[in-house]
Amino acid sequence: MTKPSNPEVGAGCEPVVDRAAVEARLQTRRAELAGLTAAHEDDRRPVELDQARQGRLSRMEAMQEQAMAIEVERRREVELARVDTALERLAKEVYGLCVTCGEPIEPRRLAFDPSTPLCLGCARRSA
Ligand SMILES: [Zn+2]
Numbered sequence: 001m002t003k004p005s006n007p008e009v010g011a012g013c014e015p016v017v018d019r020a021a022v023e024a025r026l027q028t029r030r031a032e033l034a035g036l037t038a039a040h041e042d043d044r045r046p047v048e049l050d051q052a053r054q055g056r057l058s059r060m061e062a063m064q065e066q067a068m069a070i071e072v073e074r075r076r077e078v079e080l081a082r083v084d085t086a087l088e089r090l091a092k093e094v095y096g097l098c099v100t101c102g103e104p105i106e107p108r109r110l111a112f113d114p115s116t117p118l119c120l121g122c123a124r125r126s127a
Helices: 019-039 051-056 059-091 107-112 120-126
Strands: none
Touching: 019 059
């Protein structure tokens, strides 16, 4: 069974989203992520064979710390991409609709994470 496509859909079916508030939250998060990326740049540098530094911290520990910093940064990049996508979706007026099934995303879910692209059901299925 296919749903009839209605070109006038939207007038009464748009998700109720406070776009200005959502955009402000997303922009704030974006700035936070960019700030963290800049603040931790040193942590991701290759481990130096610096004797003074190695006196306090073994090379192994330093490499583990660097690996962790790189992983944290990778997660930041993933979140930044999500935030950017959410901002694009906001601009295209499809924000708040699940990218997989097209149904409105639960408002509480969006309130918790405004960058989420999936409804609860789809998020559970893709987890
Ligand atoms: Zn969905």
